[in-house]
Amino acid sequence: MDFITVTTRMKKENNITIHDIAKALNTSGSTVSRALNDNSRISEKTKKAVREMAKKLGYQPNALASNLRTNCTKTIGVIIPRISRYFFSSAITGIEEYAREKGYNVIICQSNDQEEREADCVQTLFASRVDGVISSIALKTNNYDHYKTFTNRNIPLVFFDRVCDELETNKVVVDDFKGGFLAAEHLISKGCKRIAHISGPQHLNLYINRLQGYLKAMRKHNIQINEDQIIESPLSREDGMACAKRLLESSNPPDAIFAANDTTALSIILYAKEKGIRIPEDLAVVGFSNEPFSEFLSPSLTTVEQSGFDVGVKATELLLNIINNKIGNTQETIVLPVNLIERESSNR
Amino acid sequence: MDFITVTTRMKKENNITIHDIAKALNTSGSTVSRALNDNSRISEKTKKAVREMAKKLGYQPNALASNLRTNCTKTIGVIIPRISRYFFSSAITGIEEYAREKGYNVIICQSNDQEEREADCVQTLFASRVDGVISSIALKTNNYDHYKTFTNRNIPLVFFDRVCDELETNKVVVDDFKGGFLAAEHLISKGCKRIAHISGPQHLNLYINRLQGYLKAMRKHNIQINEDQIIESPLSREDGMACAKRLLESSNPPDAIFAANDTTALSIILYAKEKGIRIPEDLAVVGFSNEPFSEFLSPSLTTVEQSGFDVGVKATELLLNIINNKIGNTQETIVLPVNLIERESSNR
DNA sequence: TTGAATTGTGCAATCGATTGTCTAATTTTT
DNA sequence: AAAAATTAGACAATCGATTGCACAATTCAA
Numbered sequence: 222m223d224f225i226t227v228t229t230r231m232k233k234e235n236n237i238t239i240h241d242i243a244k245a246l247n248t249s250g251s252t253v254s255r256a257l258n259d260n261s262r263i264s265e266k267t268k269k270a271v272r273e274m275a276k277k278l279g280y281q282p283n284a285l286a287s288n289l290r291t292n293c294t295k296t297i298g299v300i301i302p303r304i305s306r307y308f309f310s311s312a313i314t315g316i317e318e319y320a321r322e323k324g325y326n327v328i329i330c331q332s333n334d335q336e337e338r339e340a341d342c343v344q345t346l347f348a349s350r351v352d353g354v355i356s357s358i359a360l361k362t363n364n365y366d367h368y369k370t371f372t373n374r375n376i377p378l379v380f381f382d383r384v385c386d387e388l389e390t391n392k393v394v395v396d397d398f399k400g401g402f403l404a405a406e407h408l409i410s411k412g413c414k415r416i417a418h419i420s421g422p423q424h425l426n427l428y429i430n431r432l433q434g435y436l437k438a439m440r441k442h443n444i445q446i447n448e449d450q451i452i453e454s455p456l457s458r459e460d461g462m463a464c465a466k467r468l469l470e471s472s473n474p475p476d477a478i479f480a481a482n483d484t485t486a487l488s489i490i491l492y493a494k495e496k497g498i499r500i501p502e503d504l505a506v507v508g509f510s511n512e513p514f515s516e517f518l519s520p521s522l523t524t525v526e527q528s529g530f531d532v533g534v535k536a537t538e539l540l541l542n543i544i545n546n547k548i549g550n551t552q553e554t555i556v557l558p559v560n561l562i563e564r565e566s567s568n569r
Numbered sequence: 570m571d572f573i574t575v576t577t578r579m580k581k582e583n584n585i586t587i588h589d590i591a592k593a594l595n596t597s598g599s600t601v602s603r604a605l606n607d608n609s610r611i612s613e614k615t616k617k618a619v620r621e622m623a624k625k626l627g628y629q630p631n632a633l634a635s636n637l638r639t640n641c642t643k644t645i646g647v648i649i650p651r652i653s654r655y656f657f658s659s660a661i662t663g664i665e666e667y668a669r670e671k672g673y674n675v676i677i678c679q680s681n682d683q684e685e686r687e688a689d690c691v692q693t694l695f696a697s698r699v700d701g702v703i704s705s706i707a708l709k710t711n712n713y714d715h716y717k718t719f720t721n722r723n724i725p726l727v728f729f730d731r732v733c734d735e736l737e738t739n740k741v742v743v744d745d746f747k748g749g750f751l752a753a754e755h756l757i758s759k760g761c762k763r764i765a766h767i768s769g770p771q772h773l774n775l776y777i778n779r780l781q782g783y784l785k786a787m788r789k790h791n792i793q794i795n796e797d798q799i800i801e802s803p804l805s806r807e808d809g810m811a812c813a814k815r816l817l818e819s820s821n822p823p824d825a826i827f828a829a830n831d832t833t834a835l836s837i838i839l840y841a842k843e844k845g846i847r848i849p850e851d852l853a854v855v856g857f858s859n860e861p862f863s864e865f866l867s868p869s870l871t872t873v874e875q876s877g878f879d880v881g882v883k884a885t886e887l888l889l890n891i892i893n894n895k896i897g898n899t900q901e902t903i904v905l906p907v908n909l910i911e912r913e914s915s916n917r
Numbered sequence: 918t919t920g921a922a923t924t925g926t927g928c929a930a931t932c933g934a935t936t937g938t939c940t941a942a943t944t945t946t947t
Numbered sequence: 948a949a950a951a952a953t954t955a956g957a958c959a960a961t962c963g964a965t966t967g968c969a970c971a972a973t974t975c976a977a
Contacts, residue, residue, distance in 0.1 A: 236722070238963055249927045254964060264925060281718070284696040285637040286963030289932045294633070304665075305658040313652055317679055326693055329677050331665055345674055348632040370629070374584065487865070517835070519867030586933055597957050602934060612955065634933030637962050 237280040245274050257282070288350065296326040297540060298346030300356040302334045302383070307513050308529040309357065312381065315533025316355060323541055325352070332359040340367040353377040353540045355533075358385060360422055360455065377543040381536040383425050384554075391543070392554040393536040397427045400525040400559040401434025404479045404507045407523070407561055409442045411569055413477035413505055417450035419464050421481045431481050431509065450475055454485065461488025469498065476504060477567070483508035483515045486522055490566065505567040520565035527559050585628040593622050605630070636698065644674040645888060646694030648704040650682045650731070655861050656877040657705065660729065663881025664703060671889055673700070680707040688715040701725040701888045703881075706733060708770055708803065725891040729884040731773050732902075739891065740902040741884040745775045748873040748907040749782025752827045752855045755871070755909055757790045759917055761825035761853055765798035767812050767837075769829045779829050779857065798823055802833065809836025817846065824852060825915070831856035831863045834870055838914065853915040868913035875907050 239253040246253070248267070256263045256271035263271075274280075288294040297320055301309045317327050328349060330342035339359045346354055347370050354371055357380065365388050371378045372390070384392040408416050418435045421428035432451070439446050450468065454460045461480070465488055468475055480486040486508030493500050500506055500520050508515060511526040535555050542548045587601040594601075596615070604611045604619035611619075622628075636642040645668055649657045665675050676697060678690035687707045694702055695718050702719055705728065713736050719726045720738070732740040756764050766783045769776035780799070787794050798816065802808045809828070813836055816823055828834040834856030841848050848854055848868050856863060856872040863870040883903050890896045 236963095239965095240963080250964075251928080251966075252926055254966085255926090258965085262925065267925080281692070281695055283637075283698060283963055285633050285642070285698055286932090287965075289631075289633040289637055289934095290963080290965045292932070304652065304661055305655065307653065310653040310658050314679065317652075321689075326676070326697070328674070331662065341669075344629070347629055349674070350631060350633055373627075514862035514865050517862050517867070518865050584933095587935095588933080598934075599936075599958075600956055602936085603956085606935085610955065615955080631933055634962090635935075637964095638933080638935045640962070 236283075237275075237278045238283070239280070241278060242271060242274050242280055245278065246270055292350070294326075294350050294352055295324060296328060296349065296351050297537070297544075298342075298349065298351035298354045299327055299329045300332055300339060300342045300346070300354065301329065302332050302357060302359050304329065304331055308382070308510055308527070311529030312357070312533035312536075315530035316537045317533075318530075319534045319537040320541070325541065332362075334360040336362040336364065343367045343370050347371065347376075351376070353379070353544045355379050355381060355536045355540055357381050358383040358425065360425075363424065377540055379536045379540045379543075381532050383427060385424060385426060389552050391539055391552060393532055393539060393557070394427065394554065395527040395532060395557045395559050397430035397559070398434040398437075400509060400527070400561075401431035401436075401479070402438045403434070403559070403561040404431075404509065404525055405435040405438035406442070407563065408477040408479060408505055408507060408567060409438060409444060411477070411501075411505055411567055413475075414444065415447065415450065415473065415475045416444065416477040416479060417447075417452070417468050417475035419452050419454050419456070419461070419468075419478065419480045419485050421454065421456045423453055428481055435479055447473075454481075456480075456482045456485050458484055458488055461485035462492055465489045465492035469493070469496065469504070474504075477506070478504065479507045479509075481509055483510045483512040483522060483524055486524070486566070487514070487518065490518060490520070490522070501565065501567050501569040505569060507567055511562055516564070518566070520568075523564045523567040524562055525559050526562050528557065531557055584631070585623075585626045586631070587628070589626060590619060590622050590628055593626065594618055640698070642674075642698050642700055643672060644676060644697065644699050645885070645892075646690075646697065646699035646702045647675055647677045648680055648687060648690045648694070648702065649677065650680050650705060650707050652677065652679055656730070656858055656875070659877030660705070660881035660884075663878035663883075664885045665881075666878075667882045667885040668889070673889065680710075682708040684710040684712065691715045691718050695719065695724075699724070701727070701892045703727050703729060703884050703888055705729050706731040706773065708773075711772065725888055727884045727888045727891075729880050731775060733772060733774060737900050739887055739900060741880055741887060741905070742775065742902065743875040743880060743905045743907050745778035745907070746782040746785075748857060748875070748909075749779035749784075749827070750786045751782070751907070751909040752779075752857065752873055753783040753786035754790070755911065756825040756827060756853055756855060756915060757786060757792060759825075759849075759853055759915055762792065763795065763798065763821065763823045764792065764825045764827060765795075765800070765816050765823035767800050767802050767804070767809070767816075767826065767828045767833050769802065769804045771801055776829055783827055795821075802829075804828075804830045804833050806832055806836055809833035810840055813837045813840035817841070817844065817852070825854070826852065827855045827857075829857050831858045831860040831870060831872055834872065834914070835862070835866060838866060838868070838870070849913065849915050849917040853917060855915055859910055864912070866914070868916075871912045871915040872910055873907050874910050876905065879905055 239250045242253045243250045253271050256268045304310055320327050332339035332342055339362055379391045381393040420432045452464050454464050478489055486506050489506050498504050508522050508524040511524045515522040515524050587598045590601045591598045601619050604616045652658055668675050680687035680690055687710055727739045729741040768780045800812050802812050826837055834854050837854050846852050856870050859872045859874040863872050
């Protein structure tokens with residue numbers, strides 16, 4: 222009967238605990254714990270002995286045990302649509318950078334832009350008892366109830382980029398309104414008159430804001446706004462093609478398109494090339510995000526730059542401030558600047 | 570004195586445990602635990618009652634407690650150089666996809682290509698008691714001792730892409746040798762005679778293999794190999810420029826360059842454009858990796874495609890097989906296929 | 918010299934879930 | 948109907964680190 226126990230026990234061996242250190246020094250676990258945590262109740266002499274013995278035995282603290290006891294994991298969870306999008310991977314780099322500096326770990330979950338997967342992520346992160354969460358909403362998410370898992374339990378939550386009004390939490394976004402405004406005004410300054418806009422899902426603030434910025438610029442300069450030339454799109458590569466076709470084959474085609482992301486702008490450029498439409502002469506194009514490829518397109522793409530890294534850092538800073546009670550869990554929105562990068566696709 | 574305790578206690582409230590469920594049903598914690606884990610010793614009736622009460626109370630299991638007890642976290646750790654590189658973010662997507670399907674979580678750490686950071690990642694992942702680790706070595710890592718933290722304790726370890734011979738573990742790589750061979754042979758088939766190669770750090774197998782594949786093709790077709798035209802580079806955008814300059818301003822400039830990554834190939838194209846060197850007429854260029862931008866460069870870049878997603882999936886499959894003792898902890902190397910994508914930069 | 922204050926450690930409970938062992942209740946076998 | 952076997956569930960120990968409290972040893976003041 223004993224065999225089984227012994228065999229299973231073999232799997233992970235060699236794990237030194239504070240009690241092993243205590244035994245080796247003929248002291249107690251509590252003393253070792255306090256010594257390692259630099260508690261003032263322990264003498265320097267003992268601390269030194271403990272630290273040396275810990276090193277000698279190759280002690281590695283078991284975070285699970287510590288977290289269970291302290292109810293604090295020094296870990297923050299991140300939920301993002303997809304890691305392979307440059308904006309998001311930059312944001313994660315920013316998040317990790319800042320979090321690590323402050324002694325926090327990061328667990329990343331991808332929603333793949335699916336609501337169900339997003340709810341899964343919430344469960345996973347909650348089960349891991351993260352101290353706080355940073356999230357950017359999946360495109361397909363319409364119901365936000367799963368986030369109550371955090372809000373109900375006072376687990377700090379910060380949204381970035383893809384935020385929505387329905388959720389009353391802290392947010393970090395870029396100035397999408399200004400971005401939309403700059404893009405449209407830029408096209409207007411180039412003499413474009415019929416400026417179309419391909420927008421994204423309208424339950425997400427950022428697309429609403431880009432659209433509103435565009436509208437503001439149009440109105441400011443008394444350019445006629447044509448409802449037919451404002452399209453809502455999922456902003457995929459394929460749908461971008463379809464939108465391009467729809468706009469450019471209409472009876473009154475635009476002389477400029479402002480796309481709410483660079484992927485769609487890319488589709489437009491490819492479509493125009495295929496159809497022999499010259500860019501920027503016949504059609505000026507502006508995108509949004511400054512994806513890594515935008516600079517190298519031909520013609521290179523005029524776009525609105527937003528720093529994923531900065532957004533990540535700011536979101537983390539805000540989150541950690543809440544976690545550590547430096548600020549109350551208010552409902553704050555931080556807006557980061559954007560800027561227009563002028564390139565060939567609109568240079569006429 | 571009591572006030573402080575009370576105040577701090579308030580922070581995270583509302584956490585339902587199995588004991589709360591037990592109390593509500595007038596049963597014991599063990600029964601609840603077994604019921605939730607679908608243990609055969611519990612009757613269907615009880616299981617149903619437990620599940621319903623758990624739902625009613627909003628019970629969420631505390632993974633920390635469970636992990637501590639079972640010494641198994643159902644979590645795998647990933648160490649990668651940088652998440653913002655497309656190949657790596659695709660690999661992570663593959664890793665997550667497969668892991669999630671099998672009920673595992675993923676913790677990601679970035680080494681930023683620094684040895685010290687990599688060692689930090691190892692500590693972090695070990696402290697989190699991950700069940701296994703998937704890693705791709707940082708460029709700057711020369712000493713691999715930190716990985717002993719895992720190997721000494723029989724924690725399964727799988728390397729991908731950036732592997733090295735010094736570490737005797739499981740590996741998943743793409744067929745870099747064949748990729749190098751295909752690239753060089755392709756250039757030869759286009760009639761190029763003076764084919765230079767810009768390689769990467771030689772302590773990493775993948776660059777050695779790409780180089781060897783290139784050499785093999787050269788020898789096979791009796792093309793003269795010129796030592797001056799094989800350069801070792803960190804493969805950054807900046808260094809790519811320097812390499813381009815060095816090669817193209819030499820007395821006997823190459824008529825083709827095979828770069829060990831697309832970033833360097835991009836630098837070459839930009840440099841050539843600047844200097845009025847025509848691609849592919851004066852200089853054919855082939856890269857490696859098929860980065861998202863490569864397709865859209867002008868001229869578009871011929872390159873060797875490798876699927877980060879597939880590598881991630883395979884690495885995870887291998888790791889989970891070891892973790893679950895489906896296969897012994899052998900020293901296996903899985904090689905995934907590559908294929909050449911012919912585009913304009915070599916089309917002459 | 919005695920009592921008070923300070924300092925350094927140990928004991929034992931705790932976090933929440935899991936699991937070996939024991940007991941009581943029920944069912945099956947003889 | 949008694950004995951044996953099966954089933955359902957409770958008890959208590961456990962994982963490893965933390966921490967309130969108790970207590971001994973030392974120092975200091977009166």
